[in-house]
Amino acid sequence: MEKKNLDWSNLTFSYVKTDKRFVANYTNGAWDEGKLVDDDMIVMSEDAGVLQYAQTVFEGLKAYETKDGRIVTFRPDLNADRLHDSAVRLEIPPISKELFLKSVRQTVAGNAAWVPPYGTGATLYLRPYIFGINPVIGVKPADDYQYRIFATPVGPYFKGGAKPIVVKVSDFDRAAPHGTGNIKAGLNYAMSLHAIVTAHKEGFSENIYLDPATRTKIEETGGANIIFTDGKGKLVVPKSNSILPSITRRSLVYVAEHYCGMTIEEREVTLAEVMGGEFTECGLCGTAAVISPIGKINDHGREFAFASGMTDMGPVMTKLRETLTGIQMGTVEAPEGWIVEIDV
């Protein structure tokens, strides 16, 4: 199959319209079986539930071309589970795992020419989402919903690829205690927009959000979980009920333990211990971010520089990143069930 003629190695993380998208509709209390369509436009009521009360949840996953030319996805069953949990929290009727996995297969196969070639550093990003589509004026859930998934070829999430970035400790909270921080809802990202624009204006790449109750513990950034290492074989992962259960982070915990021989600590991590030099390296992890190294954290003018520096990713994050991407691209043997091949 002939690939599209794109400058694959220089793609950024932005939207490119591809050929096919998958659409399913929920009406009269049931999801239909859905199908691939060409039309990227959506026509809906001016009073659609998603437009009035932000009733929408989403996912993000990627398709990869492996070294031997297969097209694969990474742990899509976990995206199906998380989309289910997000939907339930926002009173959206969840779609079945079968429908989710079918939609992933069909969307990737229908856009196979858009899957970036192995070795270019680019991947095909998939964005599944569900939203309330019928008119809603009192504050209540919609009756009708649409599920869609589109694909777009992407490069690195942060400019400069895997170069260390500088982040700030945000003055805003991302999630309330007992709120929606642990699900993937559009509303969590709407509230982060002012914070990220502010951070960018100040010269920072991202925001670190603290725990909303005490503002002393590290939670995550706007679009990724955070991981730390002490440089002595330990991976430390912040634990909190209000961070998104990142599939990348959960996979890295396994990879660190079983492939890299590290010990894992999942626990509360205070800003004070990070700024006090407890860790040698820090990374942002997520589907979009993969692992992006943090070089410096700025807390209201007080700066902490990780020992790994601002030039390159440190050795531990490099090893974790290479192992994870090796599993995703078929050069490192994957744990059972992690890689789902797409028939094209």
Ligand code: PLP
């Ligand atoms: N945290 C937030 C707020 C995110 O938006 C994402 C992206 O999906 C992640 C973490 C990483 O999650 P995952 O590894 O499942 O992509």
Ligand code: COI
């Ligand atoms: C992802 O990593 O898939 C996300 O949804 C993060 C987003 C900020 C692009």
